Amino acid sequence: xxxxxxxxxxxxxxxxxxxxxxxxxxxxxxxxxxxxxxxxxxxxxxxxxxxxxxxxxxxxxxxxxxxxxxxxxxxxxxxxxxxxxxxxxxxxxxxxxxxxxxxxxxxxxxxxxxxxxxxxxxxxxxxxxxxxxxxxxxxxxxxxxxxxxxxxxxxxxxxxxxxxxxxxxxxxxxxxxxxxxxxxxxxxxxxxxxxxxxxxxxxxxxxxxxxxxxxxxxxxxxxxxxxxxxxxxxxxxxxxxxxxxxxxxxxxxxxxxxxxxxxxxxxxxxxxxxxxxxxxxxxxxxxxxxxxxxxxxxxxxxxxxxxxxxxxxxxxxxxxxxxxxxxxxxxxxxxxxxxxxxxxxxxxxxxxxxxxxxxxxxxxxxxxxxxxxxxxxxxxxxxxxxxxxxxxxxxxxxxxxxxxxxxxxxxxxxxxxxxxxxxxxxxxxxxxxxxxxxxxxxxxxxxxxxxxxxxxxxxxxxxxxxxxxxxxxxxxxxxxxxxxxxxxxxxxxxxxxxxxxxxxxxxxxxxxxxxxxxxxxxxxxxxxxxxxxxxxxxxxxxxxxxxxxxxxxxxxxxxxxxxxxxxxxxxxxxxxxxxxxxxxxxxxxxxxxxxxxxxxxxxxxxxxxxxxxxxxxxxxxxxxxxxxxxxxxxxxxxxxxxxxxxxxxxxxxxxxxxxxxxxxxxxxxxxxxxxxxxxxxxxxxxxxxxxxxxxxxxxxxxxxxxxxxxxxxxxxxxxxxxxxxxxxxxxxxxxxxxxxxxxxxxxxxxxxxxxxxxxxxxxxxxxxxxxxxxxxxxxxxxxxxxxxxxxxxxxxxxxxxxxxxxxx
Amino acid sequence: xxxxxxxxxxxxxxxxxxxxxxxxxxxxxxxxxxxxxxxxxxxxxxxxxxxxxxxxxxxxxxxxxxxxxxxxxxxxxxxxxxxxxxxxxxxxxxxxxxxxxxx
Numbered sequence: 001x002x003x004x005x006x007x008x009x010x011x012x013x014x015x016x017x018x019x020x021x022x023x024x025x026x027x028x029x030x031x032x033x034x035x036x037x038x039x040x041x042x043x044x045x046x047x048x049x050x051x052x053x054x055x056x057x058x059x060x061x062x063x064x065x066x067x068x069x070x071x072x073x074x075x076x077x078x079x080x081x082x083x084x085x086x087x088x089x090x091x092x093x094x095x096x097x098x099x100x101x102x103x104x105x106x107x108x109x110x111x112x113x114x115x116x117x118x119x120x121x122x123x124x125x126x127x128x129x130x131x132x133x134x135x136x137x138x139x140x141x142x143x144x145x146x147x148x149x150x151x152x153x154x155x156x157x158x159x160x161x162x163x164x165x166x167x168x169x170x171x172x173x174x175x176x177x178x179x180x181x182x183x184x185x186x187x188x189x190x191x192x193x194x195x196x197x198x199x200x201x202x203x204x205x206x207x208x209x210x211x212x213x214x215x216x217x218x219x220x221x222x223x224x225x226x227x228x229x230x231x232x233x234x235x236x237x238x239x240x241x242x243x244x245x246x247x248x249x250x251x252x253x254x255x256x257x258x259x260x261x262x263x264x265x266x267x268x269x270x271x272x273x274x275x276x277x278x279x280x281x282x283x284x285x286x287x288x289x290x291x292x293x294x295x296x297x298x299x300x301x302x303x304x305x306x307x308x309x310x311x312x313x314x315x316x317x318x319x320x321x322x323x324x325x326x327x328x329x330x331x332x333x334x335x336x337x338x339x340x341x342x343x344x345x346x347x348x349x350x351x352x353x354x355x356x357x358x359x360x361x362x363x364x365x366x367x368x369x370x371x372x373x374x375x376x377x378x379x380x381x382x383x384x385x386x387x388x389x390x391x392x393x394x395x396x397x398x399x400x401x402x403x404x405x406x407x408x409x410x411x412x413x414x415x416x417x418x419x420x421x422x423x424x425x426x427x428x429x430x431x432x433x434x435x436x437x438x439x440x441x442x443x444x445x446x447x448x449x450x451x452x453x454x455x456x457x458x459x460x461x462x463x464x465x466x467x468x469x470x471x472x473x474x475x476x477x478x479x480x481x482x483x484x485x486x487x488x489x490x491x492x493x494x495x496x497x498x499x500x501x502x503x504x505x506x507x508x509x510x511x512x513x514x515x516x517x518x519x520x521x522x523x524x525x526x527x528x529x530x531x532x533x534x535x536x537x538x539x540x541x542x543x544x545x546x547x548x549x550x551x552x553x554x555x556x557x558x559x560x561x562x563x564x565x566x567x568x569x570x571x572x573x574x575x576x577x578x579x580x581x582x583x584x585x586x587x588x589x590x591x592x593x594x595x596x597x598x599x600x601x602x603x604x605x606x607x608x609x610x611x612x613x614x615x616x617x618x619x620x621x622x623x624x625x626x627x628x629x630x631x632x633x634x635x636x637x638x639x640x641x642x643x644x645x646x647x648x649x650x651x652x653x654x655x656x657x658x659x660x661x662x663x664x665x666x667x668x669x670x671x672x673x674x675x676x677x678x679x680x681x682x683x684x685x686x687x688x689x690x691x692x693x694x695x696x697x698x699x700x701x702x703x704x705x706x707x708x709x710x711x712x713x714x715x716x717x718x719x720x721x722x723x724x725x726x727x728x729x730x731x732x733x734x735x736x737x738x739x740x741x742x743x744x745x746x747x748x749x750x751x752x753x754x755x756x757x758x759x760x761x762x763x764x765x766x767x768x769x770x771x772x773x774x775x776x777x778x779x780x781x782x783x784x785x786x787x788x789x790x791x792x793x794x795x796x797x798x799x800x801x802x803x804x805x806x807x808x
Numbered sequence: 809x810x811x812x813x814x815x816x817x818x819x820x821x822x823x824x825x826x827x828x829x830x831x832x833x834x835x836x837x838x839x840x841x842x843x844x845x846x847x848x849x850x851x852x853x854x855x856x857x858x859x860x861x862x863x864x865x866x867x868x869x870x871x872x873x874x875x876x877x878x879x880x881x882x883x884x885x886x887x888x889x890x891x892x893x894x895x896x897x898x899x900x901x902x903x904x905x906x907x908x909x910x911x
Contacts, residue, residue, distance in 0.1 A: 525870030
């Protein structure tokens with residue numbers, strides 16, 4: 001059967017991104033032909049500024065080589081501008097005479113620089129700034145001429161001006177407004193930017209209207225303003241805006257209105273014709289930044305693949321300037337108005353300015369200058385419309401990534417050299433990441449993680465990687481959206497998956513995958529463990545727990561080590577042991593020649609280096625319950641000595657710790673769960689950094705939640721104070737149960753609370769007495785009859801042959 | 809070239825694996841969701857992780873140590889990782905798994 005023909009007009013970033021997305025979901029569906037009017041394959045247009053500034057070469061910024069087109073059986077026509085679409089015959093014709101038929105047509109004709117309609121605009125030496133040709137012309141001009149004038153003090157204009165300065169020209173930027181980047185900055189930050197650019201030798205003429213370009217022998221020689229002033233100019237770059245290219249579509253009778261009009265599926269008024277990119281007018285908006293174009297491309301691809309699920313609903317954009325050494329960030333409505341509030345931080349000498357615009361308890365706009373560390377964080381809150389009253393008093397001071405470990409305490413990328421290590425787990429330096437972003441054309445955090453491994457292990461450096469990505473890509477950077485799909489096997493988010501499982505009462509992974517339309521036959525190593533957890537936590541005693549969808553540690557109830565051996569940690573409730581237990585552990589360690597015996601941070605004993613085939617025998621000899629030191633489950637309840645012995649103790653923390661550990665034993669959770677109970681505010685059990693930390697005071701117990709002593713130290717937040725240890729069990733049990741029911745798989749309690757807010761947790765656990773009681777009962781029901789997995793494996797040895805090696 | 813009988817297919821859990829010890833060498837014998845059987849040297853090309861202990865999906869296994877994805881069909885690591893694990897010829901006859909060990 002003949003494949004349908006897809007013709008793409010426009011070989012730029014939007015069109016090719018749509019093709020790439022299409023190839024990902026429907027690789028062999030179409031015969032694809034691409035027309036581009038430039039002589040190059042698809043390149044990274046947003047990297048032209050670094051090319052002009054001598055930081056990169058043209059070869060560095062090619063995104064799809066000619067070999068790529070060949071490998072994917074795509075016919076590529078370069079230097080071939082399409083000048084006619086015949087919608088009746090369903091053909092397109094290029095200026096060079098080539099005519100091609102289409103079944104589906106994708107228009108991605110982009111935009112062009114707006115050239116001011118003033119006398120002299122046609123002179124030689126007057127350019128827009130759009131493509132490789134323009135860039136090469138500027139570099140060439142810089143070798144012969146001295147005076148450059150850039151008209152337009154927007155992002156593109158300033159990047160061009162900076163590049164021309166680096167090329168050795170004397171550069172003046174002319175701008176109509178009274179400050180630079182008025183679409184990205186307010187007056188104060190605009191002035192700060194101007195000062196730092198002036199310090200680099202750029203000159204500025206603000207509030208100037210250009211009247212005409214003066215020429216001699218056909219080449220520009222000067223710029224004259226309406227106030228009569230004239231300045232010399234051998235090169236004039238117009239950067240006053242872009243205009244969508246829609247003349248081709250309009251001439252074919254497709255509805256246009258300052259852009260090719262498309263609906264939310266990126267379809268034009270002709271159902272066979274789609275359009276993406278800067279040529280498009282979507283809900284009345286034409287976008288000029290790359291992040292929205294990629295969103296459009298993704299949506300369009302799903303429809304071209306007849307997999308019509310994507311809807312494009314517009315984008316909120318943020319911007320960064322790609323001038324090395326200058327950090328600025330802005331998003332949303334950063335100017336504010338009478339009915340908005342403002343939080344401001346301004347250090348003129350230190351060159352730092354931050355402004356947050358707030359309305360109805362949410363951030364609606366932000367400008368950051370000099371320190372953009374938290375730009376992505378603010379932007380995320382802006383897009384999620386997150387209520388900020390809980391964190392308002394320290395909002396301005398940022399996400400405080402100073403608690404992070406593993407990268408030399410650095411939290412500002414601009415202060416790091418290329419050789420400095422960003423990812424301490426995988427040993428990835430800043431330079432390596434920048435290089436990968438540039439050379440491999442990466443646009444998302446996930447791309448960077450996959451290619452460089454930075455941020456792919458413990459994840460503590462993700463914020464830094466994000467900053468590197470944002471500063472390298474500038475306007476091309478798209479922060480990850482908050483509710484993303486579980487993995488590549490589905491479009492559904494974690495929340496949607498949980499809801500579906502609840503609604504349709506799926507009880508097994510195959511049933512759930514089939515019901516939710518999973519794209520893969522049996523998922524992947526990311527979604528299967530998540531699904532398994534969601535099933536058993538939503539339908540305890542009913543859903544089937546699938547061992548093959550659990551990570552090895554939970555499958556064999558021991559923790560795998562780097563050499564493939566395992567560690568064995570028996571439970572010691574509340575960290576209390578006895579001479580008998582210790583003797584048994586010592587005997588077992590001798591018998592199995594355990595290479596290392598170590599006391600853990602959770603107050604118990606770890607036997608390390610055990611062979612898998614020895615596990616069952618060892619458990620039989622130990623005759624102690626599993627400590628679950630390997631699972632997304634309850635780990636330990638750490639305790640201090642308490643009132644039994646301690647002269648300061650006010651409460652019996654040891655006994656309460658033992659009670660809690662026994663009550664919640666065998667509990668699976670989205671991630672590991674750690675408790676601690678201290679008998680007085682000296683807090684020797686470190687309750688402040690546990691998922692649930694309990695502190696005894698004379699009149700009762702204080703309960704703290706959401707602490708974390710790991711990658712990023714998080715201090716637990718006060719939840720409530722109760723009188724009795726029974727209440728501690730009920731309150732903390734209800735808290736953990738709601739976390740078990742609502743958090744995303746692999747979220748620690750701190751991440752979950754960050755998302756839903758402590759107010760929400762208080763409402764559910766503290767204020768709603770009935771809800772608390774039933775939540776606690778649901779937890780007890782889920783744990784009913786749970787048996788020790790080690791004893792079970794010892795008893796039913798024959799059913800667990802996976803521990804045995806087959807010898808041949 | 810000779811075939812060595814290993815075990816019944818049903819001794820390998822679907823979407824799981826068993827370890828076969830051949831002299832000094834451990835071989836992971838894997839069974840996919842659609843009951844195909846593959847055999848790889850039980851060692852990830854990255855840091856030698858025991859692949860047999862990983863999560864099996866499609867025709868791949870995710871190494872339990874650092875989650876490299878290794879193809880069961882040809883032993884190759886999924887891009888962008890680069891590496892290769894040795895494969896063994898496998899056949900299933902009358903519900904029994906056979907390996908070619910003398911290579």
